[in-house]
Amino acid sequence: MTATKEQPVLLHNFNAGPSILPKTVFEQAAAAILNFEQSGLSILEFGHRTPEFTAVMAEARGLLRELMHLDENHEVLFLHGGASTQFMQVPMNLLDAKESAAYTDTDVWGAKAIKEARLFGKVDVVCSSKEKNYNFIPKDFAVPNDAKYLHITTNNTIYGTQWQKIPRTSNSMVADMSSDILSRVLDFNSFDLIYAGAQKNLGAAGVNIVVVNKNILGKIKRAIPTMMDYRNHIKEDSMLNTPPVFAIYVCLLNLRWVKAQGGVAALEKRNIEKAALLYREIDENPLFTGTAAKEDRSKMNVCFVMEDPLMEERFEAFARTRGIVAIRGHRSVGGFRASLYNALPLSSVEVLVQAMRDFSNSLN
Amino acid sequence: MTATKEQPVLLHNFNAGPSILPKTVFEQAAAAILNFEQSGLSILEFGHRTPEFTAVMAEARGLLRELMHLDENHEVLFLHGGASTQFMQVPMNLLDAKESAAYTDTDVWGAKAIKEARLFGKVDVVCSSKEKNYNFIPKDFAVPNDAKYLHITTNNTIYGTQWQKIPRTSNSMVADMSSDILSRVLDFNSFDLIYAGAQKNLGAAGVNIVVVNKNILGKIKRAIPTMMDYRNHIKEDSMLNTPPVFAIYVCLLNLRWVKAQGGVAALEKRNIEKAALLYREIDENPLFTGTAAKEDRSKMNVCFVMEDPLMEERFEAFARTRGIVAIRGHRSVGGFRASLYNALPLSSVEVLVQAMRDFSNSLN
Numbered sequence: 001m002t003a004t005k006e007q008p009v010l011l012h013n014f015n016a017g018p019s020i021l022p023k024t025v026f027e028q029a030a031a032a033i034l035n036f037e038q039s040g041l042s043i044l045e046f047g048h049r050t051p052e053f054t055a056v057m058a059e060a061r062g063l064l065r066e067l068m069h070l071d072e073n074h075e076v077l078f079l080h081g082g083a084s085t086q087f088m089q090v091p092m093n094l095l096d097a098k099e100s101a102a103y104t105d106t107d108v109w110g111a112k113a114i115k116e117a118r119l120f121g122k123v124d125v126v127c128s129s130k131e132k133n134y135n136f137i138p139k140d141f142a143v144p145n146d147a148k149y150l151h152i153t154t155n156n157t158i159y160g161t162q163w164q165k166i167p168r169t170s171n172s173m174v175a176d177m178s179s180d181i182l183s184r185v186l187d188f189n190s191f192d193l194i195y196a197g198a199q200k201n202l203g204a205a206g207v208n209i210v211v212v213n214k215n216i217l218g219k220i221k222r223a224i225p226t227m228m229d230y231r232n233h234i235k236e237d238s239m240l241n242t243p244p245v246f247a248i249y250v251c252l253l254n255l256r257w258v259k260a261q262g263g264v265a266a267l268e269k270r271n272i273e274k275a276a277l278l279y280r281e282i283d284e285n286p287l288f289t290g291t292a293a294k295e296d297r298s299k300m301n302v303c304f305v306m307e308d309p310l311m312e313e314r315f316e317a318f319a320r321t322r323g324i325v326a327i328r329g330h331r332s333v334g335g336f337r338a339s340l341y342n343a344l345p346l347s348s349v350e351v352l353v354q355a356m357r358d359f360s361n362s363l364n
Numbered sequence: 365m366t367a368t369k370e371q372p373v374l375l376h377n378f379n380a381g382p383s384i385l386p387k388t389v390f391e392q393a394a395a396a397i398l399n400f401e402q403s404g405l406s407i408l409e410f411g412h413r414t415p416e417f418t419a420v421m422a423e424a425r426g427l428l429r430e431l432m433h434l435d436e437n438h439e440v441l442f443l444h445g446g447a448s449t450q451f452m453q454v455p456m457n458l459l460d461a462k463e464s465a466a467y468t469d470t471d472v473w474g475a476k477a478i479k480e481a482r483l484f485g486k487v488d489v490v491c492s493s494k495e496k497n498y499n500f501i502p503k504d505f506a507v508p509n510d511a512k513y514l515h516i517t518t519n520n521t522i523y524g525t526q527w528q529k530i531p532r533t534s535n536s537m538v539a540d541m542s543s544d545i546l547s548r549v550l551d552f553n554s555f556d557l558i559y560a561g562a563q564k565n566l567g568a569a570g571v572n573i574v575v576v577n578k579n580i581l582g583k584i585k586r587a588i589p590t591m592m593d594y595r596n597h598i599k600e601d602s603m604l605n606t607p608p609v610f611a612i613y614v615c616l617l618n619l620r621w622v623k624a625q626g627g628v629a630a631l632e633k634r635n636i637e638k639a640a641l642l643y644r645e646i647d648e649n650p651l652f653t654g655t656a657a658k659e660d661r662s663k664m665n666v667c668f669v670m671e672d673p674l675m676e677e678r679f680e681a682f683a684r685t686r687g688i689v690a691i692r693g694h695r696s697v698g699g700f701r702a703s704l705y706n707a708l709p710l711s712s713v714e715v716l717v718q719a720m721r722d723f724s725n726s727l728n
Contacts (some may be wrong), residue, residue, distance in 0.1 A: 002576045011404045015411050018609055026397055026406045032392040042390045044568045044614065047379050047690060080570070081444035081591070084605035087587035090512045112590070119587050193411035199606055206444070206570045207606030223483050225452035226476070227445070242563055244570030245382055246610060250408065326411060 012348035014338040015302060015326035016157055016198040017179065022343045025253045029204075032249060048245050056252050057238060063255040067263055068188040070211065077210040077230065078238040078248050082197035083109065083178045085208060087116035089228050090193060092173055095121035095148055096220045102126045102147035102171065106163075107134045107156035108332065110175060117151070120222070126150070133333070134159040136293035143169045145219070149192065157200075157337035158330040160303030160337065161296040166190070172216060180300050182258055183342055184268040192216045200300075201342045203251035207244045213322070256340065267342045274340045274349045275299035281353045287311070287360050291333055305335030318362075319355045327352070367633045374710035378702040379690035380482045380521055380665060381384050382563040386707045389617045393568075396613060407545070413608050420616050427619040431627055432552040434575065441574040441594065442602040442612050443499045446561035447473065447542045449572060451480035453592050454538055454557060459485035466511035466535065470527075471498045471520035471650070472696065472719065473540060484586070494626055497697070498523040500657035507533045519544035521564075522694040524667030524701065525660040530554070536580060545573070545662050547706055548632040556580045558567065564664075565706045567615035571608045575728060632716065638704045638713045639663035645717045650725050651675070655697055669699030673683045675702070682726075691716070 013020040014278060036043040037052060046053055057266050061076045070076070073093035081084070090113075095101050099121045103114045105113040105128035117123045124147060143150050149172040159177040166173070171190040181196040188194060192213040199205035210230065215230050226232055228341060238248075261267055282290045282304045291303045306312045312335060319327060329337040338352060377384040384718035400407040401416060410417055424439045434440065443449070453475075459465050463485045465480045481487045488511060491502035498520060507514050515537040519526040521543040530537070536556040545560040552558060556577040563569035574594065581595050590596055596604050600611075625631055643661060646652045646668045655667040670676045678697060683691060693701040702716060 013405055013409055015409060018409055018606065019413060020409045021406070026408065029408065030394040030397040033390055033397065041377055041689070042385070044390060044393065045377050045379060045382055048569065079447065080449060082605045085444060085591050088591060092589075116589055116591075119589055120644045134545050134615065199604060199609075203414065204610055205606045223481055225456075225480055227449050227452060227480075241446045242561060242569045244608060244611065245563075245629060246568055247570050247608065325405070 011323045011325050012344075012351050013325055014340075014344070014348070014352070015201075016173055016330070016337055016339045017053055017197070018205045019339055019341050020343045021203070021250070021254055022257045023233065025250065025257060026175055027248075027345075028253050033246075043246055043249055048239060050315055053245060056249055058241070058251040060248055060255055061238070063252070064209065064211075065257060066300065067108075067182060067255065067258055068211065071189045073198040073212050073213045073215055074189060075212050075234045077212065077233045078211055078243060078251070079208045079233060080206075080244055081208050082174055082199070082205070083195055083208065084112065086120050086176070086195040086353035089230075090151070090195070091117040091120035091228055092222065092228050093217060094174070094193070094220065096222065097121055098308050099148045100124050100144070100146065102143045102150045104128075104138065104141075104150070104152045105130055106137060106153055106161065107159050107160075108118060108177070110151070110153040110154070113151060113153070113176065121148070121223070129161075133292075135161065137161050137163055137296040143167070143171050147171050149174045151175070155298050155300050157301050158332060158337075160292040160298045160301045162300065179211065179300070182267065183300055184265050187267050199342060200245060200339075203254045204247045206230075207247035207251060209251075233305075254343075270346065271340065271342065272298045274344065274346055275302060277349050277353055278302050278338060278340070279347070281356050283358055285360050287363075288356060291335065301324050302338045302339055303329055303333055303335065305329070305333075309334075315356075318359045319352065322351055322355045324352055325354060375687045375689050376708075376715050377710070378704075378708070378716070379702045380564075380694070380701055381561070381705075382569045383703055383705050385567070385614070385618055386621045389707075390615065392617050393580060393610075393614050397610075400607060404417060407610055407613055410609065411602045412603060414605055415611060420613055421483055421529075421607070424612055424619055425602070427574075427616070427623060428573065431546060431622055432575065435553045436513075437577045437579055438553060439576050439578050439598045441597045442577065442607060442615070443574055443597060444570075444571045444608055445567070445572050446563070447540055447572065448476065450540070450559040450574065453485070454515070455481040455484035456586065456588055456592050457581060457594055458538070458557070460586065461485055464488050464508070464510065465604065466507045466514045468502065468505075468514070468516045469494055470501060470517055470525065471523050471524075473520070473542070474515070477515060477517070477540065481687045483619050484682040485512070490539045491631055493525075499525065499655055501525050501527055501660040507531070509534065511535050514540045516540070519552075519662050519664050521665050521703075522696060522701075524656040524662045524697075526662035526664065526720065528660065533649070536725040539658070546628050546631065547635050547664055549629050562611060562615055564703075567618045568611045571611035571615060573615070618707075632712065635663045635706065638708065638710055639666060641710070641713050641717055642666050642702060642704070645720050649720055649724050651727075653680075657700065664704060666702045666704060667693055667697055667699065669693070673698075673718075679720075679723050682723045685718065686715055686719045688716055688719060724725040
């Protein structure tokens with residue numbers, strides 16, 4: 001049978017987020033919308049205080065603890081909103097008006113975090129790669145000892161850079177890990193606070209994961225609104241109010257998948273292989289150029305350009321015929337961005353690399 | 365074929381929220397998780413800045429405008445979080461530290477709103493039904509002219525009371541309509557701000573609808589965090605950051621259903637019929653007693669008790685054999701609560717009423 005317009009091509013989704021999740025997650029999520037755990041009810045009409053959903057929450061929390069090897073000081077929260085909500089919630093909880101926090105300016109998201117922190121205390125921007133359109137990760141910078149915490153964005157989705165080594169300081173560490181959480185092994189316990197919007201490696205948009213060392217909370221004078229105070233969410237097991245039930249359920253399904261794949265270490269191995277394959281083609285194929293400094297290249301978001309914008313349009317259309325979607329770069333970088341999150345199979349990267357070669361050859 | 369344990373009984377879901385939605389909404393939502401609008405991608409992996417999702421957002425916004433007959437001053441927002449987030453966001457945007465706002469204390473939720481408002485300005489609690497376990501809606505109270513706004517909870521989910529008439533004052537009106545929005549015709553334009561968690565009559569948990577008169581914004585001195593400032597969300601068409609994509613899509617599906625049913629007026633007619641049927645049985649059947657003052661009875665949440673707690677357990681089990689689920693009352697009222705949201709069919713109420721009669725007869 002020959003392919004017709006009606007037969008959909010298998011798609012390779014390189015979306016930066018919301019992004020690809022495992023096919024089994026989609027299938028199980030869809031099934032739960034029709035009938036959640038043989039209850040006869042949809043997960044969308046299911047009470048969040050029922051034993052069934054309480055079990056979902058507990059399992060999701062437990063799996064994240066297990067996959068991140070968290071110690072007893074660290075609490076796992078599932079909160080409303082995305083990382084942008086955390087830009088304000090972190091300083092609201094951790095930074096008194098007269099105190100100072102250190103921030104690293106390595107992309108648009110870090111810059112947004114800086115802007116919000118300034119509403120709550122003093123902000124010391126200890127390094128910035130802004131002058132070079134955020135194409136590298138600063139290496140030499142000092143963090144004042146009295147900085148309440150040091151904030152980093154571990155992976156910079158728009159510009160395709162990633163902290164290969166987490167800076168070692170005596171300060172408390174706070175990290176936005178929205179776009180690389182669970183993609184590589186880190187000593188997560190060395191962070192006092194980690195946050196991540198779910199829509200990349202965790203689950204569906206509409207929920208925010210916060211991992212917090214409970215010992216750093218309650219040290220400031222500010223009155224914190226109920227919904228913004230991490231301590232209230234810890235006390236109520238992330239059910240202070242009606243949680244984003246379905247988004248949390250999708251997280252659970254995805255966390256089960258992560259564990260079944262062998263956990264974070266196994267996924268990291270695959271992610272290294274995927275990124276290496278694509279960067280090799282970018283470096284070898286004269287048509288394409290990587291935009292990030294080589295030593296800081298992200299294994300999650302691979303950014304590259306072509307010399308001629310018209311050629312970029314042609315390549316995008318060519319790639320589309322191979323089922324490759326969502327590779328357009330962010331407007332602030334241009335060109336292409338291929339996001340290689342956990343759920344993206346190596347085979348999709350192989351298809352992209354082959355398309356780059358074939359396109360290149362087609363011009364000769 | 366006789367019924368066996370394997371054959372699920374058709375369930376009648378009286379959940380207070382998350383609650384029943386139309387079956388077609390579940391079916392369409394599940395289908396979109398497998399393949400969103402024939403894109404070959406799941407809605408869960410679909411970029412929120414794509415023309416397809418921008419269209420979802422625009423249609424949802426437009427439908428809500430149409431169904432609520434909103435004028436040009438009123439903006440519709442889809443925000444992260446539930447109504448509990450609005451408890452702080454409303455005063456943060458509307459109330460300066462030295463100003464005063466009037467609040468009505470008609471249930472646990474109103475009391476929570478009062479608590480948050482006190483963090484931002486002065487709060488004048490103009491009436492309360494707390495002393496009678498919130499079983500009525502106060503009628504005679506005065507609102508100071510200088511109150512920046514009057515806040516009411518139009519329907520009180522836990523206690524089963526509802527404002528039958530919206531108080532007429534010269535003040536700006538702010539309402540939490542989480543549990544009765546779109547269930548009855550109101551002059552929505554007479555409110556300056558309306559908010560509602562979606563998980564009752566609007567859609568799935570994880571999104572919050574705010575309808576705001578844009579002319580009341582920007583009148584205070586406080587610096588508002590980016591994600592909390594309604595003006596930023598208006599400017600960005602509710603896409604200031606990655607929105608809760610799927611929860612908004614479920615809203616759209618449900619709003620289409622509301623329109624197809626004939627809109628709010630048609631649903632109100634059905635809701636009146638459903639509530640009348642159940643309250644009639646409560647009043648006529650000596651086993652059951654309604655808990656809310658008759659003139660203030662909610663058409664959304666019908667609360668009733670039996671004299672003997674053991675009898676309540678027996679009735680709950682009896683009802684369960686008829687497929688009736690989630691009728692346990694909130695712990696602060698006890699007994700039963702049958703929530704009759706828009707999507708609950710009259711036939712489910714008929715089954716409940718029949719169960720009440722049959723149970724009663726079985727005791728004779």
